[in-house]
Amino acid sequence: MSYRNTIYSILLTVLTLCQYPNWAFGQEKPVSDTFFLAKKKGILGKIGKSISVSGDIPITADSGVLKNEESFAVFKGKTIRHIFIQKPGFNGTVNDTSKFFNNFFNDIGNRLHPNTSDKIIKKNLFFKESDTLYPALVADNERFLRDISYLQDAKILVRQNDEFIDQVDVIVVCKDVFPVGGSADLGSAKTLNFEINDDNLVGTGDRVALANLIDLDRTPKYGLSAQYLKRNIKGSFIDLSIVYSNINPAFNSGRRDETVIYIKADLPLVSPYRKWTGSYETALRFTSNRYLNDSVFESDFKYRYRVFDGWLGYNIGAKKHLSNAEINKRLKYLLSIRGIYRRYESIPKYYQTNYSSDYSNLATVLSALTVFEQNYYHTNYIYGFGRNEDVPEGFSMSLIGGWTNRNDISRPYLGFDYQRNYFTRKKNYLNYILRFGGYYGNQRLEDLSFLTAIETFTRLRKLGNSKWLIRHFLSGSLTEQINTRLNDPLRLSSIYGIPDFNNVNSKISFRATANCESVFYNTWKFVGFNFAPFGFANLSYLKESGIPIVKGDLYTALGIGVRTRNENLVFGTMELRASYYPRTINNMPVWNITFNTALQYKYNSSLVKRPDFVTVN
Structure with a gap:
């Protein structure tokens, strides 16, 4: 059993301990103080009251699921005049930004954790001021914001502009999570693995992480892993990740003796109305003898390989649907191609004469034609605990074909x-x-x-x-x-x-x-x-x-x-x-x-x- 404790998150758990459920969902119910400190006077009483409040979350079991774009349909075709960013703060909620219960610890929490800058939020929008409002596109953007790891929740509101009947104002409400965390894993009396990370570096949306391993049975006894993730480079929605680690678990043993140098650029299809998607990654992975005698390591566990893997997809007619006001036509066609090259420079001696797909060289070119249609509905209580969650409804059908060479055996593939x-x-x-x-x-x-x-x-x-x-x-x-x-x-x-x-x-x-x-x-x-x-x-x-x-x-x-x-x-x-x-x-x-x-x-x-x-x- 491993015990993981989030370093800064524990601090915020103590500081916020945490939410007032009555304000979180707009319910003005009397506070129920059950924690013994809540009955104390002075600072102890303030602490007790701030951590002992319990309240109800509204039950939406009978309201079912709601189609994401329904709330924007009445504003279809209008011009976006202004875009405003609103943050409810550490003690707020996107569902009701008008009700807050400030307290001793929430004030500290607001000061401690950085807010994502308005510039970064706007960089993650699919629309800008003076654009035409398309309900499905705004709904897709709301879902995309909710999927960002450093945001707890997000909601987009549209309001009729008071001066111009054909124009609207858009309010983007988003709530940050406290981004700094860490973990500690005391695997045994001789092993300690701990990590510290920041998922929203000084409000930029970037991630940095540093993991450390101390293992008295390992040579050397200390190892580390470092990651930097640059999200949404210049508004392109391309993410770039760079990783170095000499404590990765080896796939053939699970021991932390693999070194990896890894670079990946990823362009997700953030909306069905984006034209391009794809990714590229390259990695060097190899094991070093840090635990065993040389003969056993050479025979069963030594490997070194390089991998290059990239793909590119083109969403046929994505821009045409927008320009021709066919935004409600959700049926899309994606044409994609992928290339994979994996080459082992060394493998365990045993598998030099005994085949295993784990150590096989691979060169592959695959292409696919995908037909897909997708709408989103928001509900709750699936993986979250009352937060807004987006669930897809639709279909995807792909025909995949190509050529592959595995261990010098060339064959066509169809799937x-x-x-x-x-x-x-x-x-x-x-x-x-x-x-x-x-x-x-x-x-x-x-x-x-x-x-x-x-x-x-x-x-x-x-x-x-x-x-x-x-x-x-x-x-x-x-x-x-x-x-x-x-x-x-x-x-x-x-x-x-x-x-x-x-x-x-x-x-x-x-x-x-x-x-x-x-x-x-x-x-x-x-x-x-x-x-x-x-x-x-x-x-x-x-x-x-x-x-x-x-x-x-x-x-x-x-x-x-x-x-x-x-x-x-x-x-x-x-x-x-x-x-x-x-x-x-x-x-x-x-x-x-x-x-x-x-x-x-x-x-x-x-x-x-x-x-x-x-x-x-």
Whole structure:
């Protein structure tokens, strides 16, 4: 178990401890002081009152989901006269900027954390003054702002201009999180790993991070990792990331003996009405013997390779839709091409005569034609704790083709990727995936991969007259590989299997998985934190190649846990999870207790991806 404590975030947790839920959602309810210091006089009383307030978050279970662009539709076609930036401050909320409860600690919090400058916020807008207002474009921009990691939440308001009936004013309301954080991982009595980072460097939107490792069993005993991320260079929406690390976990052992030098430039498709998307990355990765004797290291773990990976996509007709006022036509066509080059300069001696796809050289050119249509709806209580969350509705269909050379074996590749997601009339959400692909070699189809998956989460419901809400998450998948030659076998430890399980040491060609999870959300805060207990069950059935379908093996996992998050702080949702495995393999313990702070807390809403092979693990 690892224990991670956010350095500056702990300070802000003490300083803000944190939010007054009654002002946060515009509810003027009497304060309920339950903390013993709240009854004290003087400074102790002020401290107690500021950290003991608990209140209700409004329940939106019956209001369902709202289409993002609906609130802007009445202003379609009008001219944007002025753009104003409004920040509710550390103790405010984007949903109601008129109500604040200033207190001793919130004042300190406002002074300590830097606000993102108005210039940076405007640089992240898709429109400017004197532009025509298109509801879908403004809605896309609102979603994009909410996805920025150093903003807790964002909302765009449009108001009729008092002087001119054909003009409007736009107010961009955005709330920063406290960006400075850190972590510490005491892995053992001989190991300490700690990091400090700033996700919004002096209000510029850039990120810097420095990680340090002290390991008494390692040579040398100290190592470091440094990252600099420059976001949205000159308003181009291009992000540039530079990383150096000599403490990276090696992919073949997990030990921190890999050195990586990494540069990546990324241009996401921030809106369906942008013309270009793509990325380029180059990296050098190699292991150094920091833990073992030379013979074992040379035989099993030494590697060095370089990788170049770039892709470019063109959104056909993106500008035409805007200029011809076809903004409501959400069907788009993306033409993309990708090149990959990976070259191993050294590999472990054992694998010089025994093939493993992990150490294979690769040269690939892939192209894809993608047809996609996407709208966004905002709701809450999916990964967040009452904050605005954007969920996509639409479809994406890609035909991928190209040529690949893996370990001097050249073959053409053809693949298909389809994804459909939508809300039902009962406001349940469904996401369906269908993928298949394969190669042609030795005068036959080979390395064929097939995956179909479905996931759903139910409508948010209130438990009686309590302050609790419940949502159920269900998913299932079927995966199969045929005529395997160079591909890796299917894994049990996979997002389409049971991720926390050790892998089965066999050639698995078929996998069926079912998962369910019930999450209980509270609508009150305890010293600034929301809590969400949950229970889960996972089931995965594996079958080796060449045996009957009924001769496979069944693996299960059962468990409970709790997640918590303070929406004011930059670090992610924290999760304490206890898992029970009725059947174990490879000396796994029956019980596993983990504490994780790297959880996703925003719904992955991207339907557009780079051309790629079918991903089944």
